[in-house]
Amino acid sequence: MTPEHFDVIVIGLGPAGLVACRTLAEKKISVLGLDRKQEIGPPKRCAEGLGLAWFKRAKLKISPEWCVHKIYGATLFSPSGSSVTLKSKKLQGYILERKILEKHLAMDAVKKGAKIIAKSDVIEARREPGRVFLRVNNGGEEKQYSCGMVIACDGIDSLIARQLGLNTTNKLVDVDSGCQYEMTGISGYDPAVLNIYFGTDVAPRGYAWIFPKRKDTANVGIGIGGMQKETAKYYLDKFIASRQGLAKGSVIEANAGIIPVGGFLENMAKDSLLVAGDAAHHVDPVHGGGIGIAMEAGILAANVAAEAVHKKDFSEKFLSRYNKLWYETRGNELKKKLRVRHLLEQLSNDDFNYLADSLTIEEVMKIASADLDKPTKLIILGKKLVKRPGLAKIMLKYLN
Amino acid sequence: MGAKNNPQKCLYCGGCVGVCPVSAIKLDETRIAIDNAKCIDCSACILICPVGANELVKGLKE
Numbered sequence: 030m031t032p033e034h035f036d037v038i039v040i041g042l043g044p045a046g047l048v049a050c051r052t053l054a055e056k057k058i059s060v061l062g063l064d065r066k067q068e069i070g071p072p073k074r075c076a077e078g079l080g081l082a083w084f085k086r087a088k089l090k091i092s093p094e095w096c097v098h099k100i101y102g103a104t105l106f107s108p109s110g111s112s113v114t115l116k117s118k119k120l121q122g123y124i125l126e127r128k129i130l131e132k133h134l135a136m137d138a139v140k141k142g143a144k145i146i147a148k149s150d151v152i153e154a155r156r157e158p159g160r161v162f163l164r165v166n167n168g169g170e171e172k173q174y175s176c177g178m179v180i181a182c183d184g185i186d187s188l189i190a191r192q193l194g195l196n197t198t199n200k201l202v203d204v205d206s207g208c209q210y211e212m213t214g215i216s217g218y219d220p221a222v223l224n225i226y227f228g229t230d231v232a233p234r235g236y237a238w239i240f241p242k243r244k245d246t247a248n249v250g251i252g253i254g255g256m257q258k259e260t261a262k263y264y265l266d267k268f269i270a271s272r273q274g275l276a277k278g279s280v281i282e283a284n285a286g287i288i289p290v291g292g293f294l295e296n297m298a299k300d301s302l303l304v305a306g307d308a309a310h311h312v313d314p315v316h317g318g319g320i321g322i323a324m325e326a327g328i329l330a331a332n333v334a335a336e337a338v339h340k341k342d343f344s345e346k347f348l349s350r351y352n353k354l355w356y357e358t359r360g361n362e363l364k365k366k367l368r369v370r371h372l373l374e375q376l377s378n379d380d381f382n383y384l385a386d387s388l389t390i391e392e393v394m395k396i397a398s399a400d401l402d403k404p405t406k407l408i409i410l411g412k413k414l415v416k417r418p419g420l421a422k423i424m425l426k427y428l429n
Numbered sequence: 430m431g432a433k434n435n436p437q438k439c440l441y442c443g444g445c446v447g448v449c450p451v452s453a454i455k456l457d458e459t460r461i462a463i464d465n466a467k468c469i470d471c472s473a474c475i476l477i478c479p480v481g482a483n484e485l486v487k488g489l490k491e
């Protein structure tokens with residue numbers, strides 16, 4: 030039996046893969062999308078927050094079907110409990126109902142000409158002369174497909190990219206371990222903003238979050254550095270027990286996941302292969318958000334794949350232009366943000382409290398922005414750091 | 430030794446698959462399968478699991 034052939038096969042249909050399928054279909058490229066899950070969408074491994082700017086970048090409609098709650102900014106709580114609330118147009122966004130968004134993205138891609146098959150686990154991918162050959166377990170039955178090239182959007186557990194020669198394995202120091210409950214019947218948080226809690230007792234090398242979906246319902250979660258004594262679940266249960274408004278609530282969904290915050294893969298292309306999304310470690314190293322970045326990378330990969338199909342050139346040399354595009358569009362910015370992450374990792378509870386108590390909201394905004402240069406930021410911090418030489422040293426080293 | 434998964438605890442997030450240096454773990458949709466012939470007892474899958482579903486157990490390789 031000759032396997033069914035497509036120009037491009039997209040493996041993994043999270044945000045990256047779905048948008049890649051849509052983009053290829055819009056360009057009239059024959060594309061098949063495969064995911065091992067029985068249903069596109071659930072279970073989510075995600076707190077579902079997406080900033081406004083990403084909707085335009087990913088050509089995503091703002092629809093009440095999947096944009097279930099508007100967010101106007103964020104409140105950051107220091108370990109001592111003091112807080113700053115930041116609100117600006119730039120910080121606005123939505124909490125999504127991801128399972129609905131992803132179903133919609135799948136339907137949209139199919140309407141434009143893509144083919145999508147759920148419950149299709151790609152168990153083997155190998156290069157053969159002039160094509161890539163795939164073996165797929167489709168609900169217990171083996172199916173075979175071939176294609177000119179693969180876009181691997183296979184998420185954090187990306188094994189297919191590894192089979193095709195790109196090492197997507199994460200180092201323990203470079204990942205955060207996350208646990209989350211969607212809870213209802215809760216109170217004690219501001220439903221207009223993302224509520225974020227820092228502190229080495231609350232979440233060592235990470236933070237706890239309450240991302241509101243309604244007044245009484247939210248994604249309550251925690252992300253911690255990858256090498257702690259206790260599990261993320263331990264810290265999450267402790268966080269919830271310590272807050273009356275949460276402790277009285279009910280858990281309607283339990284989620285886990287790891288977040289590749291340690292920087293993206295330097296090379297994301299091989300012969301007949303591009304990698305996008307979590308598989309390529311495409312997340313924001315400061316807050317761990319990856320939905321928008323995954324979609325952006327999915328679009329870039331699809332654009333390059335479409336060119337490759339037209340030119341009939343699937344060589345690594347040709348496909349490498351994806352790396353360049355990625356650095357220009359998002360990579361260089363994320364590299365800078367990685368330095369901010371390293372700065373945050375150095376701060377003790379005391380440092381955090383001190384900064385939270387001594388800086389005004391405007392000062393925090395200025396220091397966090399990418400628009401100001403280092404000398405200007407140091408002038409803002411100047412006087413405040415005189416009493417704290419340790420903190421000043423960290424700031425000098427990592428601020429960009 | 431060898432690594433063992435507790436399916437009652439596991440939320441099949443794929444995290445352990447993402448850190449296993451020898452690709453000994455696979456996520457079969459809602460079930461973790463560990464190939465202990467490949468496992469090198471490095472503990473990465475245990476340290477990263479958000480819910481503590483993996484452990485190293487004696488004698489899994491025999």
Ligand SMILES: Cc1cc2nc3c(=O)[nH]c(=O)nc-3n(C[C@H](O)[C@H](O)[C@H](O)COP(=O)(O)OP(=O)(O)OC[C@H]3O[C@@H](n4cnc5c(N)ncnc54)[C@H](O)[C@@H]3O)c2cc1C
Nearest residue numbers: 041043044045065076077078151184207286306307319320
């Ligand atoms: C606890 C937690 C909270 C988060 N909160 C946020 C947030 O609020 N905002 C935000 O922007 N980001 C958040 N993120 C990050 C975000 O969820 C990810 O970055 C995003 O989902 C990545 O999308 P993706 O398409 O790359 O991968 P995924 O969404 O993981 O999709 C990968 C898909 O590939 C499939 N797959 C894998 N292997 C195969 C195979 N061999 N055959 C077939 N299919 C396969 C999987 O079934 C899966 O559906 C969070 C992550 C975690 C863990």
Ligand code: SF4
Nearest residue numbers: 439440442443445478
């Ligand atoms: S990391 Fe833990 S919860 Fe996630 S799949 Fe592995 S064993 Fe299961």
Ligand code: SF4
Nearest residue numbers: 449468469471472474
């Ligand atoms: S102990 Fe290490 S080698 Fe063994 S399965 Fe776990 S991560 Fe893989």
